[in-house]
Amino acid sequence: MLSKSKYIRGANCHKSLWLYVHKKEEQAYSEATMAVFGRGINVGAQAQQYFPNGKLAVLEDYPGYASAKRTQEFIAQGVETIYEATFIFDDTLVAVDILHKENGEWRLYEVKSTNNSYPEYIKDVSIQYYVVTGSGLSLADAFLMNFDRYYVRRGAIEVNKLFTADSIKDKVLLLQEEIKNTLPILKRMLEGDEPIVEMGCQCSSPYTCDFTGYCKSLLPTQNEAPEIFSNTPEIKEAEVRKFVSEIQYPIAHLDFETIMPGVPLFDESRPYQQIPFQYSLHLQEYENGPIRHTHYLAECDINVDPRIGLIEQMIEETKEAKTILVYNITFERTRIKEMMRDFPQYAYVLENIIARMADLIIPFRRKYYHTESMGRRYGIKIVLPILCPELSYDELEIGEGMAASNAFQDLYYCTDAETIAKTREHLLAYCHLDTLGMVKIFEILKMV
Ligand code: SF4
Incomplete structure (x- = not known):
């Protein structure tokens, strides 16, 4: 039937x-x-x-x-x-x-x-x-x-x-x-x-x-040698130097993780709205100065909106930064604008964070710094392993944003203390690598 x-x-x-x-x-x-x-x-x-x-x-x-x-x-x-x-x-x-x-x-x-x-x-x-x-x-x-x-x-x-x-x-x-x-x-x-159907867009x-x-x-194996793309960068030096020169210290390298619950879990949220629950922040006060790492990871308590704690800690920890560097600004800026709408009491200070943001993806997206192996993909998961092969997401238990989002959302319904502790460790390691990667990428750009 x-x-x-x-x-x-x-x-x-x-x-x-x-x-x-x-x-x-x-x-x-x-x-x-x-x-x-x-x-x-x-x-x-x-x-x-x-x-x-x-x-x-x-x-x-x-x-x-x-x-x-x-x-x-x-x-x-x-x-x-x-x-x-x-x-x-x-x-x-x-x-x-x-x-x-x-x-x-x-x-x-x-x-x-x-x-x-x-x-x-x-x-x-x-x-x-x-x-x-x-x-x-x-x-x-x-x-x-x-x-x-x-x-x-x-x-x-x-x-x-x-x-x-x-x-x-x-x-x-x-x-x-x-x-x-x-x-x-x-x-x-x-x-x-078994019918014979060629693979196509229906797949x-x-x-x-x-x-x-x-x-x-079932597809016939290709005997041709795979095409090898070079990692040797083509660099537009003047453009890279101009980009770097516009980044002022102190620099805060910032990255958010979010969940997207279909049924809104918190007041002032909508179906499938992206709710930031975690950030990682690497801070460098002056050129070649020490780099300090901090993070925010919300408690897994369904009765507590993760955004409030995140907003307050982020405001405090970025207040000295002249540049807040993010990778692909649309994501972080949109999340902050949503938090301004949902929590207008913080709107003025959050607006100031947006005003200090700069986007580390620009030198790659505009091909100031480009390798064949990047092709037309400029996400940090592509760029970081090319520039810093020693920093790998492969070793991590949680290695991409959707996995982080699912892992955190599952914790709301988890009661096993060991699982909760381990998952939180994995989440911290993942988000930490994102901003550490940004620090390393920026250092490489500075050497141009
Ligand atoms: S992958 Fe699925 S959709 Fe595509 S040809 Fe095979 S069975 Fe059909």
């Missing part, structure tokens, strides 16, 4: 569905995909409160014949809100996040843990609509529920404001014929041998396929 997720998979790539059914052992989820799954489960439970006091159709079998039977029983009993309402039609099974009856008419709600209505979500709702109506239940409307990006938490979460529900019935109706024609094609395909869009590793392993 097909399901919503199998249909979506097969409509995107026949081979992906065939592998999912016949060679599931080749499936490999990325960490990012696993994080999205976890997020989806939490958000679904929140969204159910949009229509409270409903009945859950899915219990021991997820979702299956018993859930479909229970759904029919709830409908017959006059239940007006059913979570995970399950239907079977055309040998296809779907579970609807929320089925709600209003003024005697049923409406279908699909919940997504994003603040965007991506086009691929229309297909999700369309296959549900096809199966539900095909099974005999008339639907007055079909909605996509998303986070309202303009929602600002103030006090307890107001579920009716956190989510928006947009009718997409018109778009869903347009896809009904296509679904009817595609389902038998997918079923026939599944009865045959990474709308999602990274979880069989990418398998399909890549």
Whole structure:
């Protein structure tokens, strides 16, 4: 039997569905995909409160014949809100996040843990609509529920404001014929041998396929020697010297880490807003002077907004700096502007921090200092290993921003003291390397 997720998979790539059914052992989820799954489960439970006091159709079998039977029983009993309402039609099974009856008419709600209505979500709702109506239940409307990006938490979460529900019935109706024609094609395909499908844009869009590793392993091995790119820099000396000369001491090298909770955890924050929880700071008062390191890492207490402590410590620790050097200014400047908006009592001092900021990416982005191996990539994870191969992110337990973000967010729900202590150590080591790297990069630029 097909399901919503199998249909979506097969409509995107026949081979992906065939592998999912016949060679599931080749499936490999990325960490990012696993994080999205976890997020989806939490958000679904929140969204159910949009229509409270409903009945859950899915219990021991997820979702299956018993859930479909229970759904029919709830409908017959006059239940007006059913979570995970399950239907079977055309040998296809779907579970609807929320089925709600209003003024005697049923409406279908699909919940997504994003603040965007991506086009691929229309297909999700369309296959549900096809199966539900095909099974005999008339639907007055079909909605996509998303986070309202303009929602600002103030006090307890107001579920009716956190989510928006947009009718997409018109778009869903347009896809009904296509679904009817595609389902038998997918079923026939599944009865045959593994289909031959070339890798292409369907492997990474709308999602990274979880069989990418398998399909890549089937590609013919290239015998050509890999192209070697040179690390020898081409330097525009005058431009580099001018950049360096404009950086005034004392210098504070600053880097933030952030979390992006879908459901806002703190007052004065929005769905998926980036919330700074950590910074690393290397301070040098004068040229060739000693370098002092400090950091901020918020306590993992869900009742304490990490931004307040961060703002106050950052203001104190950067007050002497004439230049606050960051790498790729857009990120840090945007975070500070958001904190000015959310905590206007600090706006004046934070504005002053922005005024003192300079961007260490400029010499690389403008190719004042360039190597072939950089290509068109100028992030610190590219530039630092080229300029300072002795400083490596590879040795670290946490080696990139998304991992840091997930690790910190997980700590809010962790009670094991040893895990908490170790994770905090790894977070400190990661952020420390970012600003130490900036110190080293700036020293190299100064030698030009
Ligand atoms: S990696 Fe690409 S070709 Fe292979 S199954 Fe996935 S989508 Fe299809």
